[in-house]
Amino acid sequence: MERTLITLTGSSQAALVDQDIAHIGRVMRPSLQGDLGGPILPVTYWRKRLYQLLDTGNLSHAQLCAVDSLLLQLDQFEAEPPPVWMGPAAASSAPFQPLHIAGSRHI
Template sequence: MRFIDDEIAHITRAMAPSLSAGTMPAVFSFDYWYERLSALLDLAQITPPQFRAVDALMVELETRHAAIGSKAREALAA
Protein backbone atom coordinates (compact mmCIF):
# COMPACT_ATOMS: atom_id res chain seq x y z
CA MET A 1 0.00 0.00 0.00
CA ARG A 2 2.79 2.42 0.83
CA PHE A 3 4.22 1.97 -2.68
CA ILE A 4 0.92 3.12 -4.21
CA ASP A 5 0.74 6.17 -1.94
CA ASP A 6 4.34 7.05 -2.78
CA GLU A 7 3.66 6.71 -6.51
CA ILE A 8 0.55 8.88 -6.29
CA ALA A 9 2.46 11.52 -4.33
CA HIS A 10 5.33 11.49 -6.82
CA ILE A 11 3.05 11.75 -9.86
CA THR A 12 1.09 14.55 -8.16
CA ARG A 13 4.31 16.53 -7.68
CA ALA A 14 5.99 15.73 -10.99
CA MET A 15 3.31 15.49 -13.66
CA ALA A 16 2.22 19.11 -14.03
CA PRO A 17 5.71 20.64 -14.02
CA SER A 18 6.99 18.12 -16.55
CA LEU A 19 4.09 18.86 -18.89
CA SER A 20 4.38 22.64 -18.62
CA ALA A 21 8.14 23.09 -18.54
CA GLY A 22 7.90 25.13 -21.71
CA THR A 23 9.47 22.50 -23.91
CA MET A 24 7.78 20.94 -26.87
CA PRO A 25 7.52 18.07 -26.71
CA ALA A 26 7.00 17.94 -22.96
CA VAL A 27 9.78 16.57 -20.74
CA PHE A 28 7.65 13.48 -20.17
CA SER A 29 4.81 12.92 -22.61
CA PHE A 30 1.13 12.60 -21.91
CA ASP A 31 1.45 8.94 -22.89
CA TYR A 32 4.15 8.44 -20.26
CA TRP A 33 1.96 9.82 -17.49
CA TYR A 34 -1.09 7.96 -18.80
CA GLU A 35 0.84 4.69 -18.64
CA ARG A 36 2.06 5.41 -15.10
CA LEU A 37 -1.47 6.19 -13.91
CA SER A 38 -2.98 3.23 -15.75
CA ALA A 39 -0.47 0.89 -14.11
CA LEU A 40 -1.66 2.07 -10.70
CA LEU A 41 -5.29 1.49 -11.63
CA ASP A 42 -4.42 -2.07 -12.68
CA LEU A 43 -3.17 -2.96 -9.20
CA ALA A 44 -5.58 -5.26 -7.37
CA GLN A 45 -4.86 -3.76 -3.95
CA ILE A 46 -5.71 -0.14 -4.77
CA THR A 47 -8.08 1.35 -2.18
CA PRO A 48 -11.07 3.57 -2.97
CA PRO A 49 -9.26 6.76 -1.79
CA GLN A 50 -6.23 5.84 -3.90
CA PHE A 51 -8.49 5.17 -6.87
CA ARG A 52 -10.08 8.61 -6.48
CA ALA A 53 -6.66 10.27 -6.30
CA VAL A 54 -5.48 8.49 -9.46
CA ASP A 55 -8.76 9.26 -11.20
CA ALA A 56 -8.36 12.96 -10.36
CA LEU A 57 -4.85 12.88 -11.83
CA MET A 58 -6.22 11.23 -14.98
CA VAL A 59 -8.80 14.00 -15.31
CA GLU A 60 -6.08 16.62 -14.86
CA LEU A 61 -3.93 14.90 -17.48
CA GLU A 62 -6.79 14.72 -19.97
CA THR A 63 -7.67 18.38 -19.34
CA ARG A 64 -4.08 19.47 -19.95
CA HIS A 65 -3.88 17.32 -23.07
CA ALA A 66 -7.07 18.86 -24.45
CA ALA A 67 -5.81 22.38 -23.67
CA ILE A 68 -2.51 21.76 -25.45
CA GLY A 69 -4.41 20.37 -28.43
CA SER A 70 -6.58 23.49 -28.59
CA LYS A 71 -3.56 25.77 -28.47
CA ALA A 72 -1.82 23.79 -31.20
CA ARG A 73 -4.91 23.98 -33.44
CA GLU A 74 -5.16 27.75 -32.82
CA ALA A 75 -1.49 28.22 -33.70
CA LEU A 76 -1.90 26.29 -36.93
CA ALA A 77 -4.98 28.34 -37.87
CA ALA A 78 -3.18 31.66 -37.28
Protein backbone atom coordinates in the same frame (compact mmCIF):
# COMPACT_ATOMS: atom_id res chain seq x y z
CA MET B 1 24.69 -15.78 -5.33
CA GLU B 2 21.14 -16.71 -4.47
CA ARG B 3 18.27 -14.32 -5.13
CA THR B 4 15.43 -13.95 -2.71
CA LEU B 5 11.99 -12.80 -3.75
CA ILE B 6 10.81 -9.99 -1.54
CA THR B 7 7.10 -9.95 -0.90
CA LEU B 8 5.41 -6.91 0.50
CA THR B 9 2.72 -6.96 3.10
CA GLY B 10 -0.52 -5.18 2.27
CA SER B 11 0.39 -2.10 4.28
CA SER B 12 3.84 -1.86 2.68
CA GLN B 13 2.37 -2.12 -0.81
CA ALA B 14 -0.28 0.48 0.04
CA ALA B 15 2.44 2.83 1.32
CA LEU B 16 4.43 2.41 -1.91
CA VAL B 17 1.31 3.11 -3.98
CA ASP B 18 0.60 6.21 -1.87
CA GLN B 19 4.17 7.41 -2.43
CA ASP B 20 3.91 6.80 -6.18
CA ILE B 21 0.61 8.67 -6.42
CA ALA B 22 2.05 11.59 -4.43
CA HIS B 23 5.16 11.66 -6.63
CA ILE B 24 3.12 11.67 -9.83
CA GLY B 25 0.90 14.40 -8.41
CA ARG B 26 3.95 16.59 -7.73
CA VAL B 27 5.87 16.17 -10.96
CA MET B 28 3.29 15.43 -13.66
CA ARG B 29 2.11 18.99 -14.40
CA PRO B 30 5.59 20.60 -14.42
CA SER B 31 6.91 17.85 -16.70
CA LEU B 32 3.98 18.30 -19.07
CA GLN B 33 4.44 22.06 -19.20
CA GLY B 34 8.14 21.55 -19.83
CA ASP B 35 9.97 24.41 -21.43
CA LEU B 36 10.31 26.00 -24.85
CA GLY B 37 11.32 22.58 -26.20
CA GLY B 38 7.99 21.10 -25.17
CA PRO B 39 7.00 18.59 -22.50
CA ILE B 40 9.73 16.77 -20.64
CA LEU B 41 7.56 13.65 -20.39
CA PRO B 42 4.44 13.30 -22.60
CA VAL B 43 0.85 12.60 -21.58
CA THR B 44 1.18 9.00 -22.78
CA TYR B 45 3.95 8.35 -20.24
CA TRP B 46 1.87 9.63 -17.32
CA ARG B 47 -1.27 7.85 -18.46
CA LYS B 48 0.71 4.57 -18.65
CA ARG B 49 2.07 5.10 -15.12
CA LEU B 50 -1.40 5.72 -13.75
CA TYR B 51 -2.91 2.69 -15.53
CA GLN B 52 -0.11 0.54 -14.10
CA LEU B 53 -1.19 1.67 -10.63
CA LEU B 54 -4.79 0.77 -11.44
CA ASP B 55 -3.66 -2.63 -12.69
CA THR B 56 -2.20 -3.51 -9.29
CA GLY B 57 -5.79 -4.19 -8.30
CA ASN B 58 -5.63 -3.54 -4.56
CA LEU B 59 -6.12 0.21 -4.41
CA SER B 60 -8.12 1.76 -1.62
CA HIS B 61 -11.02 4.07 -2.37
CA ALA B 62 -8.84 7.11 -1.58
CA GLN B 63 -6.10 5.84 -3.91
CA LEU B 64 -8.63 5.21 -6.70
CA CYS B 65 -9.95 8.75 -6.27
CA ALA B 66 -6.42 10.19 -6.40
CA VAL B 67 -5.54 8.26 -9.57
CA ASP B 68 -8.86 9.27 -11.14
CA SER B 69 -8.14 12.91 -10.31
CA LEU B 70 -4.72 12.69 -11.97
CA LEU B 71 -6.26 11.08 -15.07
CA LEU B 72 -8.78 13.93 -15.24
CA GLN B 73 -5.90 16.41 -15.01
CA LEU B 74 -4.31 14.68 -18.01
CA ASP B 75 -7.58 14.95 -19.93
CA GLN B 76 -7.79 18.64 -19.07
CA PHE B 77 -4.18 19.22 -20.10
CA GLU B 78 -4.83 17.57 -23.48
CA ALA B 79 -7.97 19.67 -24.00
CA GLU B 80 -6.18 22.96 -23.35
CA PRO B 81 -4.45 24.63 -26.28
CA PRO B 82 -0.68 24.75 -25.89
CA PRO B 83 0.62 28.07 -24.57
CA VAL B 84 1.65 30.65 -27.12
CA TRP B 85 5.13 31.80 -26.30
CA MET B 86 5.65 35.47 -26.84
CA GLY B 87 8.85 36.77 -28.38
CA PRO B 88 11.24 38.96 -26.45
CA ALA B 89 9.73 42.08 -24.99
CA ALA B 90 9.90 45.09 -27.28
CA ALA B 91 12.61 47.57 -26.36
CA SER B 92 11.47 50.92 -25.11
CA SER B 93 11.75 53.70 -27.68
CA ALA B 94 13.24 56.05 -25.09
CA PRO B 95 16.97 55.61 -24.41
CA PHE B 96 18.08 54.68 -20.92
CA GLN B 97 18.34 57.71 -18.68
CA PRO B 98 20.61 57.41 -15.64
CA LEU B 99 19.07 58.28 -12.31
CA HIS B 100 20.24 61.62 -10.90
CA ILE B 101 19.83 62.14 -7.20
CA ALA B 102 19.45 65.75 -6.13
CA GLY B 103 22.22 66.99 -3.90
CA SER B 104 24.63 64.19 -4.71
CA ARG B 105 28.17 65.13 -5.50
CA HIS B 106 30.67 63.24 -7.58
CA ILE B 107 34.20 62.98 -6.32
